[in-house]
Amino acid sequence: MSNETMALAIIFAFVIGTTIVGMVPGMNKKMSLEEWAVGGRSFGRWLNWFILAGEIYTAFAFLGGSGWAYARGGPTFYILGYGALAYVVGYYVLPAIAPIGRKHGLMTQPDLVEHMYDSKWLGILTACVGVAFLMPYLQLQLTGLGLIIETCSYGIIPRVPAMLIAFTMVAAFVYLSGLKGVASTAVIKDVVMIVAVVFFGLYLPIHFFGSVGGMFEALDAAKPGFLALPGGTKVLDVSWAMSTLVLTSLGFYMWPHFSANSFSAKNPDVLRHNAIYLPLYQICLIFPMLIGFTALMVLSPALKVPDMAFMAIVQQVFPGWALGLVGGAGALACMIPAADLILSTSMLFTRNVYGRTIGQGASHETQARLARVLVLVLTAVALALAIYAPNMLVNLLLTGYSGVTQFFPMIVLGLFWKRATKVAAYSGLIVGEFLVFFLILNKMDPFAIAGLHLNAGFVALVVNFVVFVAVSLATSTPATIERKAKAIG
Amino acid sequence: MNPVKVILTLIPFVWTIGGIPFVNTVKPIVFGLPFLAFWLCCTIPISFVCLSILYKMDSGKNEEE
Numbered sequence: 001m002s003n004e005t006m007a008l009a010i011i012f013a014f015v016i017g018t019t020i021v022g023m024v025p026g027m028n029k030k031m032s033l034e035e036w037a038v039g040g041r042s043f044g045r046w047l048n049w050f051i052l053a054g055e056i057y058t059a060f061a062f063l064g065g066s067g068w069a070y071a072r073g074g075p076t077f078y079i080l081g082y083g084a085l086a087y088v089v090g091y092y093v094l095p096a097i098a099p100i101g102r103k104h105g106l107m108t109q110p111d112l113v114e115h116m117y118d119s120k121w122l123g124i125l126t127a128c129v130g131v132a133f134l135m136p137y138l139q140l141q142l143t144g145l146g147l148i149i150e151t152c153s154y155g156i157i158p159r160v161p162a163m164l165i166a167f168t169m170v171a172a173f174v175y176l177s178g179l180k181g182v183a184s185t186a187v188i189k190d191v192v193m194i195v196a197v198v199f200f201g202l203y204l205p206i207h208f209f210g211s212v213g214g215m216f217e218a219l220d221a222a223k224p225g226f227l228a229l230p231g232g233t234k235v236l237d238v239s240w241a242m243s244t245l246v247l248t249s250l251g252f253y254m255w256p257h258f259s260a261n262s263f264s265a266k267n268p269d270v271l272r273h274n275a276i277y278l279p280l281y282q283i284c285l286i287f288p289m290l291i292g293f294t295a296l297m298v299l300s301p302a303l304k305v306p307d308m309a310f311m312a313i314v315q316q317v318f319p320g321w322a323l324g325l326v327g328g329a330g331a332l333a334c335m336i337p338a339a340d341l342i343l344s345t346s347m348l349f350t351r352n353v354y355g356r357t358i359g360q361g362a363s364h365e366t367q368a369r370l371a372r373v374l375v376l377v378l379t380a381v382a383l384a385l386a387i388y389a390p391n392m393l394v395n396l397l398l399t400g401y402s403g404v405t406q407f408f409p410m411i412v413l414g415l416f417w418k419r420a421t422k423v424a425a426y427s428g429l430i431v432g433e434f435l436v437f438f439l440i441l442n443k444m445d446p447f448a449i450a451g452l453h454l455n456a457g458f459v460a461l462v463v464n465f466v467v468f469v470a471v472s473l474a475t476s477t478p479a480t481i482e483r484k485a486k487a488i489g
Numbered sequence: 490m491n492p493v494k495v496i497l498t499l500i501p502f503v504w505t506i507g508g509i510p511f512v513n514t515v516k517p518i519v520f521g522l523p524f525l526a527f528w529l530c531c532t533i534p535i536s537f538v539c540l541s542i543l544y545k546m547d548s549g550k551n552e553e554e
Contacts (some may be wrong), residue, residue, distance in 0.1 A: 054542035074513075080529035081505040084536035088501050091540055095538040220515050222525070227515045227523040238510050245506050269548070276544050286522075286530065 003320030006085035007152040010324025011331050014015045018188055018332055019173050022181030057193060058337035059144025062330050064393030067307035073223070073231030073391075075288055078241050080249075084279040085245065086252030091275040093253050095268035096415045099486060102263070108344070109259035109407070110352035115297055116414045116487050117422040122354055125426070126407065127352035129433060130256035133403030134345045137255070138382040139389075140396040141338035142166050144307070145331055146386065151311035152327040160387055165333070167383045174339040174375050181183055182339050194284055196329040201287025204294045222297065235453045240446050243458035244398070248390060249403030250461070257344035307393050338379075346374035348370030399440060402457025406432030408466040409461075417472070424471035432464030494546065497539045505532045 061079075061230035068076040089403050106112050108132060114123030157165070177185070200240060205215035220227055230237040252258075265271050288310060295309040303312055314326050350371040355362065359370075409432075410425040436457055439445050445456035512528040519527040 074523075074525060077523075077526045077529050081532045084532040085501055085505055086500060088540060091543065092498075211521060213518050216515075216518055216521065216523055225515070228525050229509075229513050238513055242506050242509050245509075249502075272544055272547060276537065279533045279540070282533045283530065286526070289526075303512060320507055423535045435532075 003323070004154040004156055006154070007154075007324035007327055010321060011149070011152055014192075014336065015169055015173075015331055018185045018335070019176060022173060022185045023176035024181075027264050031066035033335045048075045057190065057281070057284065057333060059141045059330070059334040060393055060397050061143045062193065062197070062288055062333045063147060063307045063310055064140070064397060065285055065288035066292030066295065066310040067305075067392065068394045069289040070303065070309035071306035072233055072236065073226035073293075075231050075233060076292070077242060078244050079285050079289075080247040080282070081243050081283070082252070083282040085249035087275045087278045088251045089249055090278075091272060093412060093415065094258075094262040094265075094271040094275070095261050095279075096488075097259060098265055098268045098271055100257075100415075107263055108347055109256040109354055109411075110348060112259060113407075113410065113414070113425070114356075115486070116411075117420075118483060118487065119209035119422045119423050119425075122422060122425055123352055124356055125429065126410075127256075127348045129406075129429070130348050131353075131402065134256060134341055134348075135378075135382055135385060135401045136343070136391075136396040137400040138341045138378065139159030139340060139385045139391075140400075141334045141341065142170065142379070142382050142391050143330070143386045143390065144393060144394070145170070145334035145338070147305065147308055147331045148311060148327045151308055152313055154315070154322055161384055163383055167379055169331075170335050170342070171376050171379045172336045173335055174342045174379075175372060177339070182336055184462070185332070186336050189336045191330075192329040193333050196297050196326050197284055197287040197291075198328065199231045200310075200314060201290040204298075204317070205290050207317070208294060208298055212290060215290070219293055219297055235446050235448070237453055239452035239454060242299065243446075243455040247405050247455050247458045247461060248398075250408050251401045251457070254404045254407040254411065255347055255400075256404070257340055307448075342375050342378050346371045349374055349378075390452050398445075398455070398457070402436045402440065402445075402455070402460065403433065405457055405461055406436060406464055409465045411469060413472070415488055418481050418483065418488075419472050419476040420468070421472050421475045421480050423475045424468045427471045428464045428468030431467045432460045434456065435460035435463055466478075491546070497543050500539050501532055501536045504535055505529060512535060 017347065064077055068079075100106065100115065101112065104115055106115060108127070110123040110127040113126045114120060142163060146159060146163035149157055149162035149165055152488065153162070173181075202212070205212045209215040209218055216227065223232075226232055229241055262271055291313060292306075292309045295303075295313040299309070299313060299316065303309060311323070311330070315323050350359075350367050354370060355367060359367070362370075406429055409428050410420075413420045414425065439447055439456035439459065446453040447456050447459045449459075508528055509525075512525055514525065515523045517524055522530065
């Protein structure tokens with residue numbers, strides 16, 4: 001068999017095998033919307049751990065981490081820091097959400113916002129913003145999957161058909177499996193992916209340079225300063241890294257799909273327990289970077305698409321079957337998070353936009369049917385974005401982060417501060433999102449001020465926070481405080 | 490709030506975000522990693538230890554509830 005047939009055959013074997021495993025939990029009985037979407041709230045410690053870890057290590061960790069190392073150098077290292085910090089934030093936030101969700105039958109992040117502030121329209125707004133910023137994240141997964149198929153076919157399948165294949169695979173997977181399927185296949189994905197990144201992350205630098213340290217020594221000698229901030233860029237300096245770490249560690253649990261997952265936990269203790277062990281998983285993020293740095297030293301001519309660094313170096317050094325194994329692991333790393341994202345997005349739309357406006361009184365069956373149809377629509381939109389507005393994976397990730405982090409004051413102060421009010425939530429969110437759009441669309445990210453280069457999302461978050469607190473203090477009354485205390489108590 | 494818990498919560502942030510201006514160098518290479526990368530990797534065990542202690546402190550409280 002030729003290299004490309006071999007590589008593609010292995011990838012499809014992975015994907016089809018996983019889809020079958022994903023379908024099993026849902027095959028015997030008809031799933032209700034609650035089961036399809038929050039797994040019937042019955043996940044124990046380890047299943048919950050896997051599903052959280054499963055979504056964190058996505059196409060971004062696999063391809064984006066190596067791509068950024070290849071293109072930018074030092075700024076990439078921010079990735080090592082943010083996850084572990086985010087879990088500290090999550091240690092406080094998630095266990096506070098879970099009991100409220102259980103008590104009041106909440107399933108999504110907008111449900112929570114609507115409940116905390118007693119405002120239907122704030123919930124609808126939250127859902128719309130959430131959908132808007134989940135799209136770049138979903139686009140990231142599809143782009144990654146397209147890159148993998150393109151490389152593994154040795155260029156025979158061009159980019160656009162590769163993405164169409166990716167689209168079909170992802171949509172079929174979500175449609176058939178639901179959240180339970182995503183959770184059980186996340187286990188397979190995690191194991192395969194860890195084995196692949198650790199093996200290649202150590203093998204490649206050792207193969208070419210004798211050791212990891214040797215590779216870094218050689219790179220430092222060839223490109224002095226590339227491995228510190230601002231690396232291969234002009235603006236991604238110390239202040240950028242600090243502001244980005246604040247943004248990403250606070251924003252991590254503001255992704256709408258993470259709320260759904262905390263509602264799927266049995267009790268708050270499960271979530272606290274998870275927080276302890278999740279940071280350890282984070283060490284796996286270093287390996288794709290090692291591959292990206294090795295690729296920078298070894299591959300010539302330079303890659304046009306840095307996100308292909310991982311796949312390109314494996315393609316050059318190893319035979320087709322090895323590329324197929326990496327591609328298979330990578331494909332799962334794109335598909336499973338994509339599935340989860342689509343599921344959350346379709347839930348947000350069905351339940352919190354449609355169900356609260358024109359679809360009021362629609363039966364559960366109608367909602368469940370709409371949710372499944374939306375799976376196809378959303379994937380198609382992300383596909384169109386991936387084809388017509390291609391972007392480097394890390395830019396997609398940071399855009400999504402800048403947007404969802406604007407929920408932070410509203411949700412976290414909403415959970416812990418009784419004076420937080422509805423008007424403040426509206427004001428902070430609108431000001432924050434407006435700034436994110438304005439700065440990113442005007443190419444003012446990072447935002448230069450007083451010799452610093454701050455992440456645009458961070459700037460928006462600071463303004464959002466100040467507005468939120470000021471408006472809350474101005475608008476809270478004994479009645480709103482009492483109502484709030486009841487909602488979060 | 491318990492001051493020990495506040496300190497445990499802040500340690501990872503101070504280490505990681507507060508540390509960056511002081512550790513933005515390539516040399517010395519520690520465990521094969523550029524110094525900046527090594528420093529940020531340390532966040533991982535530090536968070537693990539801080540969260541483990543926090544969990545121990547909190548799990549006693551849960552049993553009373």
